[in-house]
Amino acid sequence: MxxxxxxxxxxxxxxxxxxxxxxxxxxxxxxxxxxxxxxxxxxxxxxxxxxxxxxxxxxxxVADLFAPAELDAALAPRPGERVGPWILGERIGAGGMGAVYRAERADDFEQTAAIKRIKPGMDSEAVLARFRAERQILARLDHPGVARLLGGGLDLEGRPYFAMELVEGEPLTAHCDRLGLSVDDRLVLFARVCEAVAYAHRQLVVHRDLKPSNVFVTETPDGPRVKLLDFGIAKVLSEDGADARLTQTGHRLLTPASAAPEQIRGEPPTTATDVYALGGLLYYLLCGAPPLGPGLSLLEVERAVLEAEPGRPSARVTPEAARLRGTTEAALVRRLRGDLDTICLTALRKEPERRYGSAAELLADVRRHRADLPVEARPATTRYRLGRFVRRHRAGVLGTAAAVLAIVALASFYTVRLAAERDRAETEAATSAQTVEFLQDLFEGADPDASRGLALTAAELLAEGGRRIRSDLAGQPAVQAAMHLTIGKVYQDLGAYDSSRVHLERSVAMRSRLGDPLATAESQTALAFLLRRTGEAEPSVALHRAALAARRSALPPDDPLIAEALASIGASLHDLSRFDEAEAAYREAVAILEGSAHREVYAQSLDNLAGLLYDRGRFEESLALGDRGLAIKEEVYGPVHTAVAVALSGQAVALHDLGRLEEAGAAYRRAIEIDRELLGGDHPDYAIDLNNYGTLLYDLRDYDEAEAMFDEALAVKRAALAPGHPQVATTLKSLGFLYTDMGRTEDAVRNFREAIAIRRAVYGDEHMGVAEATGGLARLYTKAGDHARAEPLYRETVATLSAVLGPESLYALLYRVRHADALHQLGRDREAEALFAQAVPAALAAAPEGSENSGTVARLYGRFLADRGRCAAARPHLQAARQAFAALDLADDVAEVDRRLATCR
Amino acid sequence: MPVPDVTQLLSDLRAGDADAVDAILPHVYGELQDLARRQLRGERDGHTLDTAALVHEAYLKLVRQDRVDWQSRAHFLGVASLAMRRILVNYARKRRAEKRGGGEVAATYHDGEIGKEAKTEELLALDEALDGLAARSERQARVVEMWFFGGLTHAEIAEALGVSEPTVRRDWRVARAWLSHVLSDDGPASDGKPGGA
Missing domain, CATH: 1.10.10 (Arc Repressor Mutant, subunit A)
Incomplete structure (x- = not known):
C-alpha cells in the first residue's frame, strides 16, 4: 500500500x-x-x-450530459465518407471549386493521403476536364520535392477525385523563421525548391501558384524535405473562368509576391511565371518582407505588381529579420548586397523574357553564388539565354533535337499542306513562308545536336514561340492562327495537353473569325484529336463532325480529308463503345479511300476497322481486314517499315487471342525485327512488341524466354518513358503473372504492387487494368496460402470488375467465386456459402463449357462442398472440373481434383 | 482485425492476466459503436440510444453464452464500461479540439439535428478527476466508471469487482463526495487534490 x-x-x-x-x-x-x-x-x-x-x-x-441526437453522434459516429478506397477525414483546404481532405485507406494498407475532389455543383464539363488534366499532370510528376499522386477515380456520386501524398509540416517561410535559420541554410532549402520546380518544368509543367503556403517543409528521418503542393490548382482555376471570382475575393492576389505581372494581365503563363514566384519566395526568405507590400489594397497590389519595382532585399532588412537569421542587421545587409540582391531582382523582373528563363537557371545562379562563382544574372533576352543554355549543354541528349525536329517537321508539313490547297495558293504561300521564318527566327541559336536538358529546351522554345506569336506576328492573324495550330500540335505530341489546348482553342477561334471554313476544320480536327487523348470523346466527336460538315460543303465527296474526318469520328465513337455508329463511320471512310491514290490512309483505315471488329468479337473478319491493310502497307512501304510493324503487331495480337499461336509468334518476331532495325533497341514501340511476344511465350509455358522478353521490355520502357507510364505497368503486370507461375512469390508481389500503383494513378480505381493487377496479386497470395491478404484484394477486384464490366459479367463472377473460396479458406464459411450460391450458377452459365474457367469454378465450389462434408453434392462439380482440366492437359489441376475425389466417397 | 476470442480472454482476465483487458478493449469499443449504429438504422424516429442497453447487448453478442459463468459476465460488463468511457471521452475531446482549433470541423460531426451542446467540458473534467481518484483507490474509480458510464446496477458492480454490495455503496458514496468537491468551482480539479493548502 x-x-x-x-x-x-x-x-x-x-x-x-x-x-x-x-x-x-x-x-x-x-x-x-x-x-x-x-x-x-x-x-x-x-x-x-x-x-x-x-x-x-x-x-x-453519462447519457444525461448529451442531447439525444448528440449521444447518437457520439456513440455511433458515422464512418467518414468513403471515396474509392479512402475514408475522408477532416477538410484541410478549400479553393473555389475543390476541397482537400485528409484521408486514410479503408482497407488494410496503412496509408494516409490528401484527397482532392470537386465541390458539388461545380462539376461543369469545363471544370471536370481541367480536373482530369490536373490529375494527368500530377501523374507525370514523380519527384521527392513534389507531393505525389497516389491514385484517383470517381466517388459514389460519380464525381472525380484524386489522392495525393499527405504532406504534414509547415510552410518553408514559417519553418525558416521558427528555427531561426541562417541565410546559408535558407539558400540550401530554397535550392531544393528550385530543383523541384525545375523538374516540373522539364515535364512541361508550370506550377503558376508558388505562393509560400504551397511550398512546405516536412520532417523526415533524413532531415527536412521540401515539398511542392497544389500542382495545377492555379491552372484549373484560371482557365475555367474562375479568375474573375478570385480577383474579387482577392484570394490569390492578396499575396503580392505570388502573382506575376503577366498573370494579372491575363496572359498565358510560362516557366518564367514560376521564376517570378520563386523570386518572391527567395526575397521573403532573405529579408523577411514580401517584394511589394505588405498592407496594400487589392487595387494597389495589382498596380504594384504591374508597375512598382521592388526594392533591393538588402534595403528591406529589419532588426527582427536579422535576429531571425541569427545575425546582426549590418551583417545581414552585407550578406544580401550584391549577388543575392541581383538574383532576386532578376527573378522578379516585370518582363518575363528578362527574368531567368527557368527554375533551372535560377537554381544555377543560386549555386554559383554559394560556390562563390560569379552569377550570371544580368539583363539579357531570353533568346540570348536560350542560345547560351544550349551551348552550355552541348553534350546533351537526343531528346531536344527530336523535339526541335518535330517542330520543324510539322512546320514543313504545314507548309506543304497549305501550298497544296487550291485557289488560295498565293496567300497561303505567303503565310507559310512567314511561318517558317518565324520558326527559324525562334530556333536560331538552338543547336539541334545539343542534348542535355532537352525537354527543358523544347519547353522553353515552345513557351517562347507561344509568347512571341502575339508580338512578332501582330496584325497577321492567319499566320498567328497557323502558329497556334503548329505549337498546339507539338505540345500534344509532347503530352503537354493543357498547353496544347490553349493554343489549339485559340487557333480554332481565330480561324473561325477569319471566316475560312477549311482552315477552321483543320484546327478543329487537331483540337478533336487532343480531346480524344484527354478522354473527352463526346466533344471530340462533335468537333470532328463540325469539321466534316465544313469539308463536305467545300470539297468533292471523295476527298481524302472527308475520309479522314469520318475515320476520326469512328475512332472517338469507338472509344465511347458506340460500336454501330463507329463501324458505319469507319466503313464510309474505307469506301471513300478504296481505290483512291491515298493507299497508306486507306490501309490505316482498314487497320482501325479491324481493331473495332476485333473488339466486337468478330475475329475472323478482323483478321481478314487486317491482312488486307498489312498487304497494302507492304506494297506501299516495302516489307521493312514501321507502319508494317504496327500492322504486324495488330495481327499478332489477334492471332494470339484466337489461339493461333505459331502464326502469332511469327508475326511478333517480324514486328520485333523491324522495330529493332528502324526504331532502335530503345524505342517504346519495340518494347511493346517484346512484351506481347513475352506473353505468347508465357502462354506456351516457355518461362525463361518469356522472362528475358519482359526484362528487356521493362528496361527499355523504364528508360524511354515517364516513371508512371501505363506501359511500364503492363510489363510489370506480365512479370507478376510469370513469377507467380514460376513460384517466385516475392518478385511477383513486388511487380504486381508497382503495377497496381501506376494503374491507379493513371486510370483511377475503376479500371480493368487495376482489376487485372489486383486480381493477379490476389491469386498469387492464394497460391502462397496467404488467404488473409488475398481476401480483401478479391473483394476489391470484384467491385472494380462489377463497376467496369457489370456484376453479371464472366470476370466479375469468376472473381466472386475466387473470393468465396478465400473466405472459405479463412473459415468464414457462412459468407463463403452465400457468395458461392450467388455466383456459381451464373458463372457456370457464363463460362464456356469445358473451358479452364468453368473447370476452376467447379473445382472451387466442389472443394468447398467436400470440405463441408457434402460429398454427394460435391462430386458432380469435381468430376466436371476434372473433365475440363483433363481435356486441357492441365495435369496438376487434374491431380488435385483426383485427390479431392479420393477423399470424398 | 481478427476477432479475438473474447470468452477466452475473459477467463485469462479472471486468471489475473491484466493484458487481457488491452486485448478485449478495442474490440468491445468497436462493437459498442457497431451496435449503436445498427440500432440507429433500425429505429425510425424518437429513438434514443441507451448506454446501459448497449453494454449489455455487446455482452450477448461477443461472449459465447455456453461457456461463461456469472463472474465472466460481470468482468465483461466492467470492460464494456471502460470502453464506453473511452468512446464518450474521445468524442468530447474531438468537440473541444474543434471549438479551440478553429479549424474545419470534421464532416462526421456536422449534424444539423444536434440542438443543445453536450456538456463535454464537464465530461472531460470528470474523466480527469477519475484518474485522480484511481490514484487513491483504483476500485472506487472502477465503481464510478461502471455506474456512471456503464449504467450497471450496484449488484452487477459488486459481481464484477468481487466485493459485497454494501462495499459498492460505500465506495460510491465517498467517491461521489470527492468528485463532487473536485468538480465544484472551488475544487482545484487540476491536481485532483481536494481541500488544497
Missing part, C-alpha cells in the same frame, strides 16, 4: 464515521480526532461538503 492509498483509507474511514454523527457535531468531532493532521481534517471536511452538495453530474448517468 502506498502512502496515498493508506491516507485515503484513513480519510474514507473518518468520513464514514463523521457521517454517522449528527451534522452539527461533525466538525468538532473531526477536529478532535485529526488534531495531529490538519491536512486530513481539511480533506474529510471537503468530502463532507461534497456529500452535502452533490455535483449535478451525479443526478443521472
Amino acid at each position: 502506498s502512502d496515498v492509498t493508506d491516507r485515503w483509507a484513513r480519510v474514507q474511514t473518518l468520513f464514514e464515521q463523521a457521517l454517522g454523527r449528527p451534522p452539527d457535531e461533525r466538525s468538532a468531532w473531526l477536529r478532535a480526532v485529526c488534531g495531529d493532521d490538519p491536512e486530513v481534517y481539511r480533506e474529510v471536511e471537503s468530502l463532507l461538503e461534497g456529500d452535502e452538495n452533490q455535483h449535478t453530474l451525479f443526478d443521472g448517468r
